[in-house]
Amino acid sequence: MKRHPTALALVLLSSGLLQAAAHAADAPSAPPKAEINAAVGTGATFTPPPESSIPDDEFGKMIKLGRDIMLDTPKYAKAYVGNTLSCVNCHTDAGRMAGSAPLWAAYVNYPAYRSKNKKVNTYEERIQGCFMYSQNGKAPPLGSETLVALESYSYWLAKGLPTDEKVAGRGYPDVAEPAQSPDYVRGQKVYDAKCAVCHGADGQGQYVGGETVFPPLWGDKSFNWGAGMGSYKNAAKFIYANMPYGMSYSLTPQEAWDVAYFMDAHERPQDPRWQGSVAATRAKFHDTKFSLYGIRVNGKLLGDTGAPKKR
Amino acid sequence: MRRINKSTRWVWAMAAIGSICAMPAGWAAAPPEAASCAACHGADGMGNAAAGYPRLAGLPKQYLADQLRYFADGTRQNAVMAGMAKPLTAAQIDALAAYYAGMKPKGGSAPAPSAAVAAAGERLARRGDWDKGIPACIRCHGPGAVGVGENFPPLVGQSAAYIEAQIKAWKDGSRRGDPLGMMHTVALRMSDTQTQDVAQWLAAQPLTLKPSTAAKH
Numbered sequence: 001m002k003r004h005p006t007a008l009a010l011v012l013l014s015s016g017l018l019q020a021a022a023h024a025a026d027a028p029s030a031p032p033k034a035e036i037n038a039a040v041g042t043g044a045t046f047t048p049p050p051e052s053s054i055p056d057d058e059f060g061k062m063i064k065l066g067r068d069i070m071l072d073t074p075k076y077a078k079a080y081v082g083n084t085l086s087c088v089n090c091h092t093d094a095g096r097m098a099g100s101a102p103l104w105a106a107y108v109n110y111p112a113y114r115s116k117n118k119k120v121n122t123y124e125e126r127i128q129g130c131f132m133y134s135q136n137g138k139a140p141p142l143g144s145e146t147l148v149a150l151e152s153y154s155y156w157l158a159k160g161l162p163t164d165e166k167v168a169g170r171g172y173p174d175v176a177e178p179a180q181s182p183d184y185v186r187g188q189k190v191y192d193a194k195c196a197v198c199h200g201a202d203g204q205g206q207y208v209g210g211e212t213v214f215p216p217l218w219g220d221k222s223f224n225w226g227a228g229m230g231s232y233k234n235a236a237k238f239i240y241a242n243m244p245y246g247m248s249y250s251l252t253p254q255e256a257w258d259v260a261y262f263m264d265a266h267e268r269p270q271d272p273r274w275q276g277s278v279a280a281t282r283a284k285f286h287d288t289k290f291s292l293y294g295i296r297v298n299g300k301l302l303g304d305t306g307a308p309k310k311r
Numbered sequence: 312m313r314r315i316n317k318s319t320r321w322v323w324a325m326a327a328i329g330s331i332c333a334m335p336a337g338w339a340a341a342p343p344e345a346a347s348c349a350a351c352h353g354a355d356g357m358g359n360a361a362a363g364y365p366r367l368a369g370l371p372k373q374y375l376a377d378q379l380r381y382f383a384d385g386t387r388q389n390a391v392m393a394g395m396a397k398p399l400t401a402a403q404i405d406a407l408a409a410y411y412a413g414m415k416p417k418g419g420s421a422p423a424p425s426a427a428v429a430a431a432g433e434r435l436a437r438r439g440d441w442d443k444g445i446p447a448c449i450r451c452h453g454p455g456a457v458g459v460g461e462n463f464p465p466l467v468g469q470s471a472a473y474i475e476a477q478i479k480a481w482k483d484g485s486r487r488g489d490p491l492g493m494m495h496t497v498a499l500r501m502s503d504t505q506t507q508d509v510a511q512w513l514a515a516q517p518l519t520l521k522p523s524t525a526a527k528h
Binding site: 034035036037092093094096097194197198206208209211213214244245246247248 | 438439441442443444445446450451453454455457458459460462463490491493496497500520
């Protein structure tokens with residue numbers, strides 16, 4: 001490129017502007033750059049129908065129940081929930097948001113074979129997994145109102161999508177590999193700076209009038225060791241695209257990996273697929289570097305809490 | 312009429328003394344500076360809706376103290392409040408914040424807006440508008456927008472005029488100091504109509520949360 005005096009002046013000017021911007025970044029409230037939502041960058045083109053178009057009939061009632069279960073799971077699916085989380089905590093906007101594991105994308109990809117349980121799963125069976133692990137509860141029976149409602153809602157959201165094809169926006173988008181191995185201490189720094197204001201310094205979330213506002217990230221009231229979020233790779237993807245709330249993609253990939261590792265390096269309810277020992281359970285279900293189950297962190301063997309509690 | 316014997320009267324008297332002692336510390340000793348606050352924010356701390364002066368009663372102590380500091384150092388720009396806050400010492404800020412945090416909010420809500428405004432405002436408050444990147448108010452300010460912890464103040468009990476002015480102030484940067492810049496980020500994504508709709512709906516909501524049917528823990 002030909003050098004031009006004006007270009008040089010612009011470069012100098014913009015470096016001045018950069019300095020000004022850097023100074024502004026020192027201000028206590030200078031917001032980090034964030035995308036408007038998780039869908040940005042997923043290439044998603046599908047838009048689920050607006051809620052105002054839910055039919056005003058018996059089927060519509062079931063669709064609405066499914067939506068309500070998503071938004072307040074401990075209230076609308078009480079019998080199957082063993083913690084204080086709701087589906088919406090990991091499926092933004094009641095399962096509508098691309099890049100936040102939208103239900104419409106999942107719906108058109110089932111039945112499917114899952115290595116998690118080594119069989120072809122129906123959509124209902126897939127949702128049973130959410131209740132057993134992410135909700136630390138028990139599987140609603142096939143054909144139960146809870147599963148019928150969630151399936152009806154998902155089917156309705158997926159209106160017009162072809163089945164059994166790759167859908168952009170499914171799951172959580174990939175996050176770049178971290179330059180440095182994910183690290184507890186760095187993760188704690190990210191947590192204290194970016195997460196604790198909502199989830200609490202102790203990770204136990206915040207409640208109002210018995211309702212969860214900010215979900216607990218570890219401990220007895222959080223997801224159990226069998227949940228997808230217990231893979232810190234999966235958690236890093238979720239966090240990068242969706243956290244802090246309303247500030248998608250504002251963390252660096254390294255920050256997302258570090259804080260995901262930090263979250264998943266805490267104790268949580270036992271894996272319900274318990275094999276009698278931590279070692280055996282790890283060997284059968286957690287034999288991946290992305291699970292810290294059965295790994296010693298800060299001198300403590302994670303998952304060493306005995307057999308799962310009966311519910 | 313039921314006869315009140317001597318011993319019952321004694322019990323009542325003790326109960327009355329007990330209830331005075333049990334009042335929040337701030338009530339027993341209103342800091343002298345609170346007299347200046349009361350002129351605009353009311354003796355009951357519920358503000359003045361017509362003038363757009365906000366409710367202070369029952370807001371989180373940390374939040375109130377932060378705001379006084381922000382007014383003083385310009386993080387939150389407001390000529391009147393800057394003048395009020397600048398002379399305050401740290402101890403005075405602490406005492407005022409504790410006083411108003413301990414006050415029980417009372418009073419009614421604004422009348423409900425038109426059906427169309429109410430529907431749009433409620434939708435935004437409860438569900439947000441994620442296509443525009445706007446999270447629901449209740450996801451951080453709690454069910455019924457009654458406030459959560461020390462950093463997320465109640466929105467109910469504030470007038471539509473105050474809420475609208477604050478969202479605009481977050482948007483233009485004249486109000487800062489929000490954790491992670493969250494409100495600035497959200498406000499930038501809100502249209503004027505959305506701001507007005509949600510402000511009017513919130514102003515019409517009850518002050519306290521109805522007893523919930525959700526699981527207790």
